[in-house]
Amino acid sequence: MSARRQDVIVVGNGAVGASISFELQRRGFAVTRIGRRTRPYAASLAAGAMLGCFGEVTESLLASDHGRAKLDMDHRARTFWPEWDQQLSEDSGDETSLFTAHGTFVILNSAGSRAVDSGNFHAIERTLREYDEPYETVDPEAMDWLTPNDLTRSLRGLFLPGEHAVDSHRLLTKLDEAFVRRGGRLLDDEVTAVQVDGDRATGVQLASGDVLAADQVVVAAGARSLTLLENLPEVLRRIPPMVSGYGVSVLAETEDGRVPSSVVRTPNRAFACGLHCVPRADGVVYLGATNIISVRPRQHAAIGDLQFLLGCAVDQLHTNLSEASLRSVQVGNRPVPADGFPLVGSAGVQGLWLATGTYRDGLHQSPLLAQHVAALVEGKVSEFDFLTAFGPVRSPLAGATREQVVATTVEHMMATGWEYRWNVIPEWPPRIERHLGRHYAAMVDELHPTFTPPAELVAAMTDDLRVALTRYYAAWS
Template identity: 55%
Template sequence: MTSSGHYDVVVVGNGVVGSSIAFELSRRGARVARIGEPNRKYAASTASGAMLGCFGEVTTSLLATAHGRAKLAVDYEARGMWAGWADSLADAAADERALVTSRGTLVMLNSTGSKAVDTGNFQAIESALRSYEEPYERVDPQDDAWLAPNDLHRSLMGLYIPAERSVDSALLLAKLDAALRHTAGTIVDGRARTLVTQGDRVTGVALEDGTVVGADTVIVAAGATSLDLLGAFEDIARRVPPMVSGYGVSVIVETGDGRVPDSVLRTPNRSFACGLHCVPRADGSLYVGATNIISHDPRQYALLSDLKFLLECAMDQLHTGLDDASLQKLQVGNRPIPADGFPLFGRLDGTANVWLATGTYRDGLHQSPLLAQQMADMLGGGEAHPALRDFVPVRPPLPTGTRDEIIETAVDHMLGTGWESKWTVSGEWPKILSSNLRATYRSIAESVHPTFTPPSELLVEMDDVLDEDLHDPLRQALTSYYKEWE
């Protein structure tokens, strides 16, 4: 093995979370190296719409639990940090290009989804806005100058939230790279293979080419692949919520007439995803996204079926004229989703100097300024943010609801995917399907553990595998993790 120097802190992962932490530590005077492949092929950041939407992401399930409400509190505080964070990046990177690409967010309730999911989440968003005394306005989406959906998918009502904006994720990553270099940080191009250990202490990170990057402290922020690096701490890692990938597809298009909306346009979260959304970019292009498909392993390439679904939704629900748009770029990202849906943030208990910053699901980019400052503070001996204290990596499963509530959420979202896919069923079938889905999901939950219940999207993912199939990696991972905490 060859050595590539020794650093105070080595950050594994070059998505927005890892890059933000590396920059924050470097500008505080630490000797920092950041490890990651230049193409960031499995990252969520590169395919993200980069919506700074803490309220636009609110769901009924989020507001139903204390931990969900804590996550919202973190989102809200992080959103208020973006103006100062953007200024810091501009100064450190010597790049004054504006990160913000939109003016507010319009959340649309349209005729496509279901009452249980779309209307419920729309109402939850408005409830959260009122609770936080956040400025917003009830509007008629039909007054939007750009929006032009198919009449069968027209928007019925909307919430305009002026402070919910978006940033250019590609420019953000470029600025983070430049800022790290300009603050004397080191960028190591390569893929981390394993942690090099000596007892309970990590002494470095080994790359796939055999190079070892020495470290006093290691922060693992490698998104959906983060837990793959904990093989040296197998006994400890068994008590960390396992993670899956929320694989998503997005596109960048040039519209046929060159027009784009002024604001972010989105539906509430639905179908286990972040809702259909489009985001204007500073160069006049348009970002379109919607999908979130659970995958045990991260995906590098898009399935054509998922691309087809995304484009049809965009042309039906956003603008019929998008069939005349030109495809500039097809993007794939992998959101890191822990088994209970909540972040893994803090020191890996049982180790001397390994920290995790992952499992942020759809919130990593949005929360990145706060997470970076929190991690730097904690490494300096500071206390964890009160809303983050329960999200330590080694923990029992955090409940996302009762078993009955989680099962009902799974049923509602599965039926919602049918409506969004334009199925045609007679009136009695949704009730029949609900009954069968409810029984199926309850059987799956009971086969995994008598009391612990994974989030609804994981239940649905396991529906494709027979209960007795012991080779299902997701089922195996959940069963093993739950046994550790019995």
């Protein structure tokens, strides 16, 4: 097929890809954005879209300079959203605000574990003080709407007035409309490979077999991004491999039409985001909690994961949610790199850029990432110089020491048991902890003498993941 040449092709139409496309089009580029209209596998459609920075803090995040840099990235990204909301309203012609919740309640309840839930709750509070961020200590029993089962009642609460939420579906719709109104081109198709001539990207190959040419290519296809670089093996082996953080969420209509006015969530727990409830319009709430590491993205929810999510929501948030109407079940795949940090910048070939690996923060960071990537495509120096540490072609970044990773893996595995309300005799937990500690220590020692993957990947290790990690570590040994 003979196709008209574009300045830039953006592969991916989740929040990150759509935001980058819109920002490039605003800056005068001719942009073609490619992705299936239904957005299969995308994390954005299933996202709670909490604009959280401090609510996402964990003890593990604070354990390294790279984790601190990621926290600073989230903190700066949060400031973009009021202007981004206004810009999209103007360019899309839809004046409806993206915001659906104002402020966030973080609750510490009796459903999780002391090591993980209490540890992360205290980490959130310490970090709020460190950043001089306004917050209030609240009594959960006095909170509006929250009505948990007595066995999982909340013990402590914090209110974060600066952490809001947006409607992810509305965001994607407005990004589409604003992009098209600016002259951008949407292509309902799938990219199978990036085309390269020598050391320069020249375009992409489509599922139909056609080739679309471009001066520059931005790959922002979430958890599937690196599969598009398989024809560049020498580059690919030096980029952290990625897995999918598959998650399930639901939209539910409450029986009495009442919803909280703010986000209600727990701290992050047991390899996952915390249990969270986000108000949407007309008596509808978004419920989410799950994050399961999978080597390949999933398109449909596992019944057990859905059952777990709904059980947690009814027990820990509002017992009357058992009478709510289930409007939809959503599945998303978060892009999780082998070292746990974003892949943003040059992909090792001229004119080829990556914007992925954002794990749970992609939608929140999307306006900032759009500014950063657009500056790189323009050939300018980005104002976000701290993001250079997250360039895709890199040796593994350390988020913690090996001993800390093993200890965290054990703590989270034990926390999973408590979340599922296991009933074991008192002497078993310490025995299980010792066994798991020896098992995980031996596993990471076998992988590499010094490089260690994050706890989530250690706990979810498979033969395929072990092969991918070994190949990547060998490239930097």
